[in-house]
Amino acid sequence: MTDIIIPNLGNEISEAEITEWLVETGDDVEQGDVVLLISTTKTSLEIEAPTSGKISQINSNEGDLVQVGEVVCTIE
Amino acid sequence: MKTMPKNIDIDPNKIFAKDFLKSTELPIHQYQKSIDDELKIHGKENLKEVLRHMYIVREFENMLNSFKTTGSYKNIDYTYNGPAHLSIGQEAAAVGAAFALKPEDKIFGSHRSHGEMIAKGLSAIKNLSRDKIKSIMQDYNGGKLISYVHKNLNDKEFDDAEMFLLSGVLAEIFMRELGFNKGMGGSMHAFFTPFGTFPNNAIVGGSSGIAVGAALHAHLNQEESICVANLGDGSTGCGLVWESMNFSSMGQYKNLWPEPYNKNPPMLFCFMNNFYAMGGQTLGETMSWDRLSRIATGVNSEQMHAETINGSDPLSVADAIIRKRKLLIEGNGPILLDIECYRYSGHSTTDTNAYRSRDEIKHWKFFDPIQQYSEKMIEAGIINKNDLNNMSEKVQNQIEYLTSKVVDRELTPSIDIEKNPTIIGDFTFNKKVISVSKITSDLLKNEGEVNQIKSLQKKSRFGKSEEGSLLSGMRAITLRDSLAEAIIYHLSRDKSLIAYGEECRDWGGAFGVYRGFSDIIPINRLFNSPISEAAIVSTAIGYAISGGRAIIELMYSDFIGRAGDEIFNQLAKWQAMSAGELNLPIVLRASIGSKYGAQHSQDWTSLLTHIPGLSIVYPATPYDAKGLMASSLCSNDPTVFFESQRLYDKVEIFTENGVPKNYYKVPFGKAVKRRSGKDITILTIGASLYAALDASMELINHNIDAEIIDARSLVPFDYEMLLNSVKLTGRLLIVSEAVERGSFANTIATNVSKFAFKNLRASPMIIGSPNWIAPGADMEKTYSPQSEDILDLVFRDFFPEKRINKRGLRKDWDFLDLAKKGL
Structure with a gap:
C-alpha cells in the first residue's frame, strides 16, 4: 500500500488546493501517471503515482484545501 | 491522462532526423532599372x-x-x-x-x-x-x-x-x-x-x-x-x-x-x-x-x-x-x-x-x-x-x-532658464492620467469563467481570521492575487494595453501573478517574449510612443542590467528629451528576488531612483500593490513597479476591511503610517516593513514607541508625511534592503537633515544590506536587515542609555573599517 502525500513545496507553502482528480477509486494506474492536479498560491502542479496499482482510497474532494504532508490518496 | 497546456509540440523524431540547413543566395547590387x-x-x-x-x-x-x-x-x-x-x-x-x-x-x-x-x-x-x-x-x-x-x-x-x-x-x-x-x-x-x-x-x-x-x-x-x-x-x-x-x-x-x-x-x-x-x-x-x-x-x-x-x-x-x-x-x-x-x-x-x-x-x-x-x-x-x-x-x-x-539668438532664443530655472525639470513627468472604460471587450473568456481568477472570489479579503490568527495565502487574498486583480482589470478593459515578458502566458508569469490570464487575454495582447531584456524595454517604448500602453516584466530586477541602456537612457529620458512631445505610458515590473543568491536577490531600487525620469513604487502590502498597480496602469509616465518575491504570499493585515474587491487606486507619492509612535520614526522601503514592525514590538518593551512609515512610493516620495513625523519624534531611521552605499535611503536621510535640521535630536541613520553580494538562501538572513539589526542600531545610535545586550549579526562590526576597505 502506497500513500500519495502533498509534497513539501518550500518553506512558505503550507497548504495546497486540489484542483482536479484525474482518477477515481478503483482505477488502475501506472507508476508516473498523473493522478491529480494541485495548486498553491504560486503555481499548479501535477502529482504522479509513485507506484503502479489500483486506487483504493481518495481522501479529499476537488476544491479542498490540504496540508503539506497530508495523505490524499492510497494505491494498493 | 491530462497534460499541461502546450502550444507547439516538439517531436524528437523530427528534431533528430538527418537533414541539411538550407539558405539561399542574397542579392548584392542587383538593381538593373534604366x-x-x-x-x-x-x-x-x-x-x-x-x-x-x-x-x-x-x-x-x-x-x-x-x-x-x-x-x-x-x-x-x-x-x-x-x-x-x-x-x-x-x-x-x-x-x-x-x-x-x-x-x-x-x-x-x-x-x-x-x-x-x-x-x-x-x-x-x-x-x-x-x-x-x-x-x-x-x-x-x-x-x-x-x-x-x-x-x-x-x-x-x-x-x-x-x-x-x-x-x-x-x-x-x-x-x-x-x-x-x-x-x-x-x-x-x-x-x-x-x-x-x-x-x-x-x-x-x-x-x-x-x-x-x-x-x-x-x-x-x-x-x-x-x-x-x-x-x-x-x-x-x-x-x-x-x-x-x-x-x-x-x-x-x-x-x-x-x-x-x-x-x-x-x-x-x-x-x-x-x-x-x-x-x-x-x-x-x-x-x-x-x-x-x-x-x-x-x-x-x-x-x-x-x-x-x-x-x-x-x-x-x-x-x-x-x-x-x-x-x-x-x-x-x-x-x-x-x-x-x-x-x-x-x-x-x-x-x-x-x-x-x-x-x-x-x-x-x-x-x-x-x-x-x-x-x-x-x-x-x-x-x-x-x-x-x-x-x-x-x-x-x-x-x-x-x-x-x-x-x-534674439529672434530665435533658447528656453529662458534664468527666468524659469527649473523648467527643464518640468519636462520630466507629464502627470497625465487616463481613465479606464468600465466595459470589457475582446476577451477569450470572462474572468468568472477562469478557475484561477474565480478561486480568488472564495478567499477572505482580510488576512486574519475572526479570532485574529493569520490566514494562509490559500485562504486570503495575497499580494500576488491583488496584483493579478488590478492587472486583469486593466487588460480586460484597456485595449491599448499589452503585456509581455519572460513567461507571461500558460505558466502564469514566473511568480504566478498572471495565472489564468492566457485564458482571458488573446495572445496578441499577452505574450511570451524572448529572453531579451533590452528588446522587451525598447519595444515597449516604441509601442508607447506610437499611442499604445505596455506592462512589461523582467522576472528578476537583477536583470535590469541587461536592459541598462533601455531603462537608463531611453525609458527615463524620452519624455524630457522630446520636451513632452512623447508620452511613455509603460509599467516595468521588476521583482526583487530571494533565495537564489547574488545574481537573483538584489534590491536595485536605489539604482533606479538615481535615474531621473522614472516614477518608482514599491508596495509592501496587498492593498497597496493593487492600488498602486492601478495608478501605474493609468499613468502616462514611465513607472518602475518593484515587487518583492518574499511578499507575494503576504496577506493583508493592515487595512481592516482587507483588499477591496472593487477597483481603486493608491496615489503615487503618498506614504502610509503603519504604526503611530512618539520616540523615533522608522521609514521602511518595501519588504523591510515587516522586520521594522517586529522590531517595534520589542522596542515597546523598552519604553521606546516607534512610528513606522511605509514609503510605498519612492519617486515621487512623500516628504511631507516623513517631515511631520520627524518633527514629533526628532529621530529618524530608514530601513531598506538595498546595499547601503549610494542607497536612496541616504538621499532621504540627507534631505531630512536639510529640511528638518532644527527638529532633529540625532543624525538620521540608515540601515540596508552590506556592500557585498547577496548570499544564498540559507545565509540570506545575514544579509538583508533583520529586526535584531534594527534593534541594535536603534539602541546604539538613538537610545544608548537604554542599552541592551546586542543580538544582531552586525553588533561587532567596525563600520569605519569596512568603509575604508570599500565594503
Missing part, C-alpha cells in the same frame, strides 16, 4: 525633386560642418557648441529611402540622421495635401513655429512648409526653444512625428527595438504603414540590434497569433553601411561579416529578405524600399537592407581621419551621389546644366537664408 524605367514609374518632376532634396541635405550639413570647423558659414559667424555627426556623402541613401516611403511610414534614426530626417520631412511635404500640411503646422506648438516662419522666413521664393521643417530641425540642433523639441533633444535626437520622423538616437543601435515596438503597434492596429530603423553598420555589434531583429521575427506571430494578426510586424532594418564605426572598420576589422547582409541568414529562414543595395544611387535605394515595403505590408517582415554608402565627413567634426587614407576618400568621391545622379539626369535629358546650377544655387540661398535667422 533611367527610362524610372522615368516611367516616377515621372520627370519627381526625379528632379530627388536631386533637389539631396542638395538640401548636403547644403544643410555643409553649413553645420562649416560652423564647427571655421566658426562661420557664408559670412554668418556663429559658434555652435553641440555635436555634428554628419553624413556628407550618404545623401542618396537618405533621400532615396524617404522618396519611396509614405508620409505615414515611421523612420527612427541614429546619431547621424539629420539627412534621413530632413529627407523624410521633405518627402512627406511633397506627398501630403496642402491642407493637411497647413493643419499640421498650425497644430504644432500652438502655431508658434509657423508664425515665426511667416514672419522671419517669408521670402516667397521658398516653400513655407520646407522652411517650417528646416527651421524646426536647425533650431533643435542649435538648442533653441522653437526647435521641434524645444532644444531638449538637439542634433542627435531631432524628430517631428507628423512627418513620420521619430526619435533619432545617440546610442548606437538604440532605435532598433523602439522601431520594432512601433511596428508592433502598427501591426496590432492594422495600419497600412511600415517602420524603419535607420542604423549604422557599427550597430551590428550591438546586442539590442540582434534582440530586435529576433523580436520582430518571432515564430509566434505566424504560428500562434490569431487572424488577422498572424503576420509579422512591418519592420525594416536599414543599415546605412558606411564601413566605419567611429574609427573602427566594420568590414574586416571589428565585425565578422563579409557583407553586412550576411547577418540576416542568422535570424530566420527567410533571411530577412535581405539585400545589399548601392547607397550612392538614390533610385536603387528607392527601388528596394518600394519592393520591400510591399512585402512588409503583406506581413512578410522583418526585412534587412544593407545600404552601402560612404561618409566623407569624419565621425564628428573633431575627427582627423587618422584611420583612413586620403586616397580612399578621393576614390569614393568618384561615387559621390549628387555628382553621379546629376550626370545621369543630364545625360537622360531630364535636366540641363543651367537648370541644375539654378537648382543648386537656390538651395544654397534657402539654407543661407534659414541659417541667418536661426542663429540669431
Whole structure:
C-alpha cells in the first residue's frame, strides 16, 4: 500500500488546493501517471503515482484545501 | 491522462532526423532599372525633386560642418557648441529611402540622421495635401513655429512648409526653444512625428527595438504603414540590434497569433553601411561579416529578405524600399537592407581621419551621389546644366537664408532658464492620467469563467481570521492575487494595453501573478517574449510612443542590467528629451528576488531612483500593490513597479476591511503610517516593513514607541508625511534592503537633515544590506536587515542609555573599517 502525500513545496507553502482528480477509486494506474492536479498560491502542479496499482482510497474532494504532508490518496 | 497546456509540440523524431540547413543566395547590387524605367514609374518632376532634396541635405550639413570647423558659414559667424555627426556623402541613401516611403511610414534614426530626417520631412511635404500640411503646422506648438516662419522666413521664393521643417530641425540642433523639441533633444535626437520622423538616437543601435515596438503597434492596429530603423553598420555589434531583429521575427506571430494578426510586424532594418564605426572598420576589422547582409541568414529562414543595395544611387535605394515595403505590408517582415554608402565627413567634426587614407576618400568621391545622379539626369535629358546650377544655387540661398535667422539668438532664443530655472525639470513627468472604460471587450473568456481568477472570489479579503490568527495565502487574498486583480482589470478593459515578458502566458508569469490570464487575454495582447531584456524595454517604448500602453516584466530586477541602456537612457529620458512631445505610458515590473543568491536577490531600487525620469513604487502590502498597480496602469509616465518575491504570499493585515474587491487606486507619492509612535520614526522601503514592525514590538518593551512609515512610493516620495513625523519624534531611521552605499535611503536621510535640521535630536541613520553580494538562501538572513539589526542600531545610535545586550549579526562590526576597505 502506497500513500500519495502533498509534497513539501518550500518553506512558505503550507497548504495546497486540489484542483482536479484525474482518477477515481478503483482505477488502475501506472507508476508516473498523473493522478491529480494541485495548486498553491504560486503555481499548479501535477502529482504522479509513485507506484503502479489500483486506487483504493481518495481522501479529499476537488476544491479542498490540504496540508503539506497530508495523505490524499492510497494505491494498493 | 491530462497534460499541461502546450502550444507547439516538439517531436524528437523530427528534431533528430538527418537533414541539411538550407539558405539561399542574397542579392548584392542587383538593381538593373534604366533611367527610362524610372522615368516611367516616377515621372520627370519627381526625379528632379530627388536631386533637389539631396542638395538640401548636403547644403544643410555643409553649413553645420562649416560652423564647427571655421566658426562661420557664408559670412554668418556663429559658434555652435553641440555635436555634428554628419553624413556628407550618404545623401542618396537618405533621400532615396524617404522618396519611396509614405508620409505615414515611421523612420527612427541614429546619431547621424539629420539627412534621413530632413529627407523624410521633405518627402512627406511633397506627398501630403496642402491642407493637411497647413493643419499640421498650425497644430504644432500652438502655431508658434509657423508664425515665426511667416514672419522671419517669408521670402516667397521658398516653400513655407520646407522652411517650417528646416527651421524646426536647425533650431533643435542649435538648442533653441522653437526647435521641434524645444532644444531638449538637439542634433542627435531631432524628430517631428507628423512627418513620420521619430526619435533619432545617440546610442548606437538604440532605435532598433523602439522601431520594432512601433511596428508592433502598427501591426496590432492594422495600419497600412511600415517602420524603419535607420542604423549604422557599427550597430551590428550591438546586442539590442540582434534582440530586435529576433523580436520582430518571432515564430509566434505566424504560428500562434490569431487572424488577422498572424503576420509579422512591418519592420525594416536599414543599415546605412558606411564601413566605419567611429574609427573602427566594420568590414574586416571589428565585425565578422563579409557583407553586412550576411547577418540576416542568422535570424530566420527567410533571411530577412535581405539585400545589399548601392547607397550612392538614390533610385536603387528607392527601388528596394518600394519592393520591400510591399512585402512588409503583406506581413512578410522583418526585412534587412544593407545600404552601402560612404561618409566623407569624419565621425564628428573633431575627427582627423587618422584611420583612413586620403586616397580612399578621393576614390569614393568618384561615387559621390549628387555628382553621379546629376550626370545621369543630364545625360537622360531630364535636366540641363543651367537648370541644375539654378537648382543648386537656390538651395544654397534657402539654407543661407534659414541659417541667418536661426542663429540669431534674439529672434530665435533658447528656453529662458534664468527666468524659469527649473523648467527643464518640468519636462520630466507629464502627470497625465487616463481613465479606464468600465466595459470589457475582446476577451477569450470572462474572468468568472477562469478557475484561477474565480478561486480568488472564495478567499477572505482580510488576512486574519475572526479570532485574529493569520490566514494562509490559500485562504486570503495575497499580494500576488491583488496584483493579478488590478492587472486583469486593466487588460480586460484597456485595449491599448499589452503585456509581455519572460513567461507571461500558460505558466502564469514566473511568480504566478498572471495565472489564468492566457485564458482571458488573446495572445496578441499577452505574450511570451524572448529572453531579451533590452528588446522587451525598447519595444515597449516604441509601442508607447506610437499611442499604445505596455506592462512589461523582467522576472528578476537583477536583470535590469541587461536592459541598462533601455531603462537608463531611453525609458527615463524620452519624455524630457522630446520636451513632452512623447508620452511613455509603460509599467516595468521588476521583482526583487530571494533565495537564489547574488545574481537573483538584489534590491536595485536605489539604482533606479538615481535615474531621473522614472516614477518608482514599491508596495509592501496587498492593498497597496493593487492600488498602486492601478495608478501605474493609468499613468502616462514611465513607472518602475518593484515587487518583492518574499511578499507575494503576504496577506493583508493592515487595512481592516482587507483588499477591496472593487477597483481603486493608491496615489503615487503618498506614504502610509503603519504604526503611530512618539520616540523615533522608522521609514521602511518595501519588504523591510515587516522586520521594522517586529522590531517595534520589542522596542515597546523598552519604553521606546516607534512610528513606522511605509514609503510605498519612492519617486515621487512623500516628504511631507516623513517631515511631520520627524518633527514629533526628532529621530529618524530608514530601513531598506538595498546595499547601503549610494542607497536612496541616504538621499532621504540627507534631505531630512536639510529640511528638518532644527527638529532633529540625532543624525538620521540608515540601515540596508552590506556592500557585498547577496548570499544564498540559507545565509540570506545575514544579509538583508533583520529586526535584531534594527534593534541594535536603534539602541546604539538613538537610545544608548537604554542599552541592551546586542543580538544582531552586525553588533561587532567596525563600520569605519569596512568603509575604508570599500565594503
